[in-house]
Structures are given as structure tokens and as C-alpha cells.
Amino acid sequence: MDTNGINQLLAEMQRAQALAQGKPAAAEAPQGAGQVDFASVLDSALKGVSEAQGQAQQQADQFAAGDPNVDLQNVMIDLEKASLAFNQMVQVRNRLVSAYQDIMNMPV
Numbered sequence: 001m002d003t004n005g006i007n008q009l010l011a012e013m014q015r016a017q018a019l020a021q022g023k024p025a026a027a028e029a030p031q032g033a034g035q036v037d038f039a040s041v042l043d044s045a046l047k048g049v050s051e052a053q054g055q056a057q058q059q060a061d062q063f064a065a066g067d068p069n070v071d072l073q074n075v076m077i078d079l080e081k082a083s084l085a086f087n088q089m090v091q092v093r094n095r096l097v098s099a100y101q102d103i104m105n106m107p108v
Contacts, residue, residue: 006045006092008036013099045092049085056082 056078063070 006041009038009041012038045089049082049089052078052082052085 056075059070059075059078063072063075
């Protein structure tokens with residue numbers, strides 16, 4: 001999973017929080033320089049998780065079918081990687097929902 005996009009998203013959210021609290025924002029990057037589209041970062045993260053799950057399931061199916069080229073160790077490692085990626089995405093979702101709720105509860 002690409003953490004660079006998540007770090008940039010976090011920086012954007014921190015700047016938005018600072019602006020909402022009336023504090024001056026940290027040094028702003030020039031418009032268009034290093035900007036990351038939130039939707040594309042989220043989309044690529046979801047695709048990465050889906051790809052990891054698909055690969056793990058494919059290896060598990062091959063092992064169950066008796067493919068001699070697939071080791072149990074590799075199957076278990078891929079399944080654990082897919083599980084970790086999914087859990088990480090769930091935590092990101094939980095944080096986003098929490099941030100959304102915080103923003104919606106801010107007084108105007």
C-alpha cells in the first residue's frame with residue numbers, strides 16, 4: 001500500500017483542521033505541485049486490497065486443488081498479507097468516518 005498518498009492526505013486534513021480552528025495553516029504547497037486527489041488514493045488503496053485478496057484466494061484454490069507448485073507456507077503468507085491489508089483499510093475507513101463526524105459536529 002502506498003503510504004505517501006495517505007501521508008499527504010493526513011497533511012491536508014491537518015491543514016483543514018487548523019483553518020477550521022482559526023489557526024494559520026502551515027506553509028502551503030503551490031497549487032498543483034504535489035497535490036494528490038483523495039479519490040484516486042482511496043481507489044488505488046482499495047484496488048490493492050482487492051488484488052491481494054484475489055491473489056491469496058487464487059493460491060488457496062490452487063493449493064486445495066493439489067497443485068504441486070504451490071506451497072502451504074506461501075498460501076498462508078499471502079492470506080495473512082491480504083488479511084492485514086483488509087484490516088488496515090478498515091482502520092482507514094474508521095478514521096475517515098470519525099473525521100467526517102467531527103467535521104459535521106463542528107459549530108458553524
